Amino acid sequence: MSRPRILFLDAYDSFSNNIVSLLTELLAADVDVLSIDAPELAPASPGFHDALRQKLRHYHAVVCGPGPGSPTSPADVGLMKHVWELEDQHLLPVLGICLGFQSLAVSCGAGIRKLSTTGLHGMIRVIDHRPHASANDIAEGNIFHAVPPFKATLYHSLCADVGQDSVSDADWATMRWTLPAKTPDVVPLAWVDEQRPGFVERILMGMRHATKPFWGLQYHPESICSEPAGHQVIKNWFSEAIRWSAARGRTVEPSFSLPQSGSTKPCLLSGPVLDPRRWEEHKRWLPSLDGSSKYSYKTISLPPHIEAPDIVEILQHNSQEHIILDSASAHAKRIGLDVRGRYSIIALDVDEALRFEYHVGDKTATIRVPSQGDAALQSVNLGTSSVWHVLAEFLETRRVSLGLECIDVDIVEKRQHTRPDLSFSWITKSIVIDHLEGTIRIQSLHPSPVEASTWLEETQNTLESSTLWSDGLRLNTDKIKDIDNLTPPITPTVTPPAPTIVLPEPFVYDSKVRQCQDFIAAGDSYELCLTDQTTIERTKSPHEAAATGLPMTNSWAPPSATKVPSSWQLYRSLRSRQPAPFGSYLRLGGATLISSSPERFLEYTADGLCSMRPMKGTVRKSDTVATLAQAEQILHVPKEEAENLMIVDLVRHDLHSVCGPGHVTVPQLLKVEEYASVFQMISVVEGQLPATTNSSPLNDNDDTTTATASPRRHHYTGLDVLAASLPPGSMTGAPKKRSCEILQGIEGAHHGERSLYSGVVGYMDAAGRGDWSVTIRSLFRWDDETVASPRDGPETEVWRIGAGGAVTALSTPEGETEEMLVKLKGPLGIFSEQPQQQQQQSRS
Numbered sequence: 036m037s038r039p040r041i042l043f044l045d046a047y048d049s050f051s052n053n054i055v056s057l058l059t060e061l062l063a064a065d066v067d068v069l070s071i072d073a074p075e076l077a078p079a080s081p082g083f084h085d086a087l088r089q090k091l092r093h094y095h096a097v098v099c100g101p102g103p104g105s106p107t108s109p110a111d112v113g114l115m116k117h118v119w120e121l122e123d124q125h126l127l128p129v130l131g132i133c134l135g136f137q138s139l140a141v142s143c144g145a146g147i148r149k150l151s152t153t154g155l156h157g158m159i160r161v162i163d164h165r166p167h168a169s170a171n172d173i174a175e176g177n178i179f180h181a182v183p184p185f186k187a188t189l190y191h192s193l194c195a196d197v198g199q200d201s202v203s204d205a206d207w208a209t210m211r212w213t214l215p216a217k218t219p220d221v222v223p224l225a226w227v228d229e230q231r232p233g234f235v236e237r238i239l240m241g242m243r244h245a246t247k248p249f250w251g252l253q254y255h256p257e258s259i260c261s262e263p264a265g266h267q268v269i270k271n272w273f274s275e276a277i278r279w280s281a282a283r284g285r286t287v288e289p290s291f292s293l294p295q296s297g298s299t300k301p302c303l304l305s306g307p308v309l310d311p312r313r314w315e316e317h318k319r320w321l322p323s324l325d326g327s328s329k330y331s332y333k334t335i336s337l338p339p340h341i342e343a344p345d346i347v348e349i350l351q352h353n354s355q356e357h358i359i360l361d362s363a364s365a366h367a368k369r370i371g372l373d374v375r376g377r378y379s380i381i382a383l384d385v386d387e388a389l390r391f392e393y394h395v396g397d398k399t400a401t402i403r404v405p406s407q408g409d410a411a412l413q414s415v416n417l418g419t420s421s422v423w424h425v426l427a428e429f430l431e432t433r434r435v436s437l438g439l440e441c442i443d444v445d446i447v448e449k450r451q452h453t454r455p456d457l458s459f460s461w462i463t464k465s466i467v468i469d470h471l472e473g474t475i476r477i478q479s480l481h482p483s484p485v486e487a488s489t490w491l492e493e494t495q496n497t498l499e500s501s502t503l504w505s506d507g508l509r510l511n512t513d514k515i516k517d518i519d520n521l522t523p524p525i526t527p528t529v530t531p532p533a534p535t536i537v538l539p540e541p542f543v544y545d546s547k548v549r550q551c552q553d554f555i556a557a558g559d560s561y562e563l564c565l566t567d568q569t570t571i572e573r574t575k576s577p578h579e580a581a582a583t584g585l586p587m588t589n590s591w592a593p594p595s596a597t598k599v600p601s602s603w604q605l606y607r608s609l610r611s612r613q614p615a616p617f618g619s620y621l622r623l624g625g626a627t628l629i630s631s632s633p634e635r636f637l638e639y640t641a642d643g644l645c646s647m648r649p650m651k652g653t654v655r656k657s658d659t660v661a662t663l664a665q666a667e668q669i670l671h672v673p674k675e676e677a678e679n680l681m682i683v684d685l686v687r688h689d690l691h692s693v694c695g696p697g698h699v700t701v702p703q704l705l706k707v708e709e710y711a712s713v714f715q716m717i718s719v720v721e722g723q724l725p726a727t728t729n730s731s732p733l734n735d736n737d738d739t740t741t742a743t744a745s746p747r748r749h750h751y752t753g754l755d756v757l758a759a760s761l762p763p764g765s766m767t768g769a770p771k772k773r774s775c776e777i778l779q780g781i782e783g784a785h786h787g788e789r790s791l792y793s794g795v796v797g798y799m800d801a802a803g804r805g806d807w808s809v810t811i812r813s814l815f816r817w818d819d820e821t822v823a824s825p826r827d828g829p830e831t832e833v834w835r836i837g838a839g840g841a842v843t844a845l846s847t848p849e850g851e852t853e854e855m856l857v858k859l860k861g862p863l864g865i866f867s868e869q870p871q872q873q874q875q876q877s878r879s
Contacts, residue, residue, distance in 0.1 A: 041094060043055055043058070052688040119138065126247060132255065146196035155191060159260050194239065339473070363615060364710075433480075454625060479491060627816050633710045635806070645724065647719075666707050757799075814865075815835055
């Protein structure tokens, strides 16, 4: 037989691609994915039933997948309902999983009720399946035939009611496998007996239809924690499907018009791109669009006392905008073996860099060079392209060798601003610090190797001739007794008022946690990553007047009682208090972001190896939790492990959408790591992009080298993975789309959109490598956000800090509120270092 073909009905779950991968690998099948609300099969359209029957003739079987919502809601199950209602002459084998299972049970007359707890999400249980009864057992449709005992992951808040609660405890052992009088079409195949205080909750885990070729599984066989022994159930199901079709003479009609098999997205470079003539038109206005630059670099040694901020202060006093990706914790541990975030990256001449900016919902992207003003501003009509297609095409022509829109979440209210949601700068001059090797690479992309070489030498000379570089002099209070005598005094006409800090009201946050759990109990989500915002209104620093963010001299000096620290000084303070592997300081696109993020979102290599590190499960360091062993005892419990596991399965789904079946692994699961102020549970998920024929032309062995561009077309890059994975699952919950819609309603009613918090920041280099972190443990401000000031009073600014945590069925409002406040403490603490007495309020 040729490869079997299976139709997967996708109910917008964040685990669907994992199921498609499992089916593809286990059954050596081609699996096509169809949304439950596919427009070409709208139930209200004329000829719907004929169109559905015609489509199903091309498949050996159908799988109805999991998803959010209720099996009794037509909008949540869509086409599934119509598959169960097929006339006998049009039947084909079907397997329902989770929501698909519940939908099948409902079609058989079963009721649906909530579990006695909020739900079983990320919980691992032994599946008690029907024992081998006779030689005819497999012929009777028992897909658990000869399957050994196994554990599987559960993700559900609702369960099928087939009359199991009416059976006495004494009779349950024998009657659990008989036909319930309430639902004679249901043949039970598996159960979980969940222990509850004072009783046992009987939850149907597997079933078949008494007369039709329909089967269902409540658990998730594709989860990383579902044991492989249980995969035999899927094989048995498909064997039964083929046997049933053969017995009835059902054949599959060939078709040459079916979609490409699998859930893998087409690569961005194969999609619609800008008309080449439009690129040429833009090049006349923006010479930076020319892709003829060559790569040059020079490597020098890094003095042990020099850190990334020192280099910024030596080279970038006059810059208006900054991009610094700073691995502060790696520098602190350079002499050891534990180096997370090996590199720090400093972008130079950001003001001169070509910029892509995009506002979600717009049909155009903006290309400009900030220093050239409006004369160089160009709008690019995206047409049928997305902004990701434009970025992919741009990067591909320069190869040497971001929000809710990604998942089709509608914006509930009209946004009150036009700030960019994506700001992408093409940096041609930069410095990379290798903390492991103790080296600095000064690098340039420039059409002229001679001019590039001159700039490399000048930059090296500027660094090595500075006083700080040569003798390690640090102007701080330990070495200089009277720092103010060395710094031009800043004397405000009036004493700046104390910052006003508005904190989330604990009882309000408690209430939002309960709202989240109501949605979870209703089956709309497995996990909701709830956040809240703290605002800090304060006098604007005099150092910010020139919009550089960097004081002209002695920026490392602590502010005196009459000075307000600049954003750069705030960052210096944060990285000192809370060194992190993925810190950053950005002034870009009208925003300032200061981050001490411990969470890597996505890393990828030039040869297509992608790695994601979901971080869920947090405990604060204290006298009682001071060691890694103590933290592991606290975090290795069902609630914390379930939080992490759900995001691991979600990340696997995202990677499968680009890497394809069989190319995603989990080399590290539920590991506890130590950071400056907290312990965090992390997992590592890896994917491999389809291989490309060309290799990177960069030669890392030479001290100075050049390489020319080598365009590639129609292949996957790390940008495909980035576009497919946003927004970060660790900041949304699962299923991602429905969770974002729910959170938008809960959070938006109190503080509006999250803005920069919970996004990503990072880079993709000219060789195709990239590294992105999640903007947690961060604070940010927008240049256009101010508060009313008294007449002739000092200019003010508003900083925002986001914090939160993952709400699950096992959460408590008090525990989630405490976790939010723990995460808030680090970024908020830098304002407490100011000498003024702060005014703190709570927001209700």
